[in-house]
Every structure is written in C-alpha cells, then in structure tokens.
Amino acid sequence: MTLERREPLRRKTPLKHGGSQLKRTPIRKISKARAKLQRQRAAVVAQIATSKKFCPWPDCRRLGTQPHEIWTRARASDIEHALLCPDNIVMMCDEHYNFPHLYEDVAKPLGLIRNSWEGCPCGFPNLPPPPNVIGRIERLP
Numbered sequence: 461m462t463l464e465r466r467e468p469l470r471r472k473t474p475l476k477h478g479g480s481q482l483k484r485t486p487i488r489k490i491s492k493a494r495a496k497l498q499r500q501r502a503a504v505v506a507q508i509a510t511s512k513k514f515c516p517w518p519d520c521r522r523l524g525t526q527p528h529e530i531w532t533r534a535r536a537s538d539i540e541h542a543l544l545c546p547d548n549i550v551m552m553c554d555e556h557y558n559f560p561h562l563y564e565d566v567a568k569p570l571g572l573i574r575n576s577w578e579g580c581p582c583g584f585p586n587l588p589p590p591p592n593v594i595g596r597i598e599r600l601p
C-alpha cells in the first residue's frame with residue numbers, strides 16, 4: 461500500500477438550512493408507564509414530606525429530605541407498591557438516608573428496614589416469587 465497525498469475531500473452540495481436532514485422518530489427517553497410511576501411517586505413523596513417531617517434516625521432531629529423505603533425496592537416483590545405506599549416511606553436527613561441499609565441491626569427494631577418476606581408495613585404481603593427464583597429464596601437462612 462502506498463500513501464499518496466491527496467486533496468482533502470470537499471463537500472460539493474451545501475447542507476440545507478433548517479434542521480436535521482435525518483428523518484428519524486426520536487426514541488422516548490423513558491416509557492410512559494415509567495413516567496406515570498415517577499409522577500405518582502413525586503406526589504406521594506411530597507405528601508409524606510409534609511406529614512413526616514423529621515428524620516427518624518435515633519437522636520436526629522434534622523429535616524427529612526430523602527425518601528427511604530422500609531420494604532426496600534430491592535427486596536419488595538411489588539416494586540410499584542414499595543415506591544408508592546405512604547406507609548412504606550419515611551423521610552430521612554441528608555446524613556442518615558443510607559444508614560438503614562448500612563446498619564440494619566439498628567434499623568430493623570426501629571421499623572426502618574423490613575425483610576422481603578415481611579411485606580409492606582401496611583400489611584401488603586410479599587407475593588410468591590416467580591418459579592425461577594424459588595430455589596434461591598428457599599436456601600436463604
């Protein structure tokens with residue numbers, strides 16, 4: 461292969477003005493269902509922020525700013541319920557919002573963390589897992 465010096469390529473037809481010449485349908489950034497869930501979640505959190513104002517961590521009286529799910533979204537069989545149920549959400553301060561996850565031994569007796577099988581604080585049960593994970597759940601201590 462030999463390298464030749466060539467004139468750089470030049471555009472002959474100018475680009476048209478007025479927007480992209482690519483005609484594509486933009487991809488929706490989030491699904492409609494997810495957008496709806498986010499709106500509902502924002503409304504629930506806003507409501508809770510007015511009723512449960514203060515961080516429930518021991519000896520903390522700071523304003524709760526971060527929503528925390530007691531039946532966590534990672535453990536809940538019904539994530540939508542976990543995210544929207546007012547009984548499942550407390551507002552925690554900027555310093556402690558991660559503490560229930562870090563210090564479960566403290567958080568559990570305070571009712572700030574629940575095991576997946578305990579379900580939501582409102583009484584909503586943990587639903588049976590789909591068949592492909594039953595074996596895994598049964599092996600848990």
Ligand SMILES: [Zn+2]
Binds near residue numbers: 522
């Ligand atoms: Zn706090």
Ligand SMILES: [Zn+2]
Binds near residue numbers: 545546547581582584
């Ligand atoms: Zn609930």
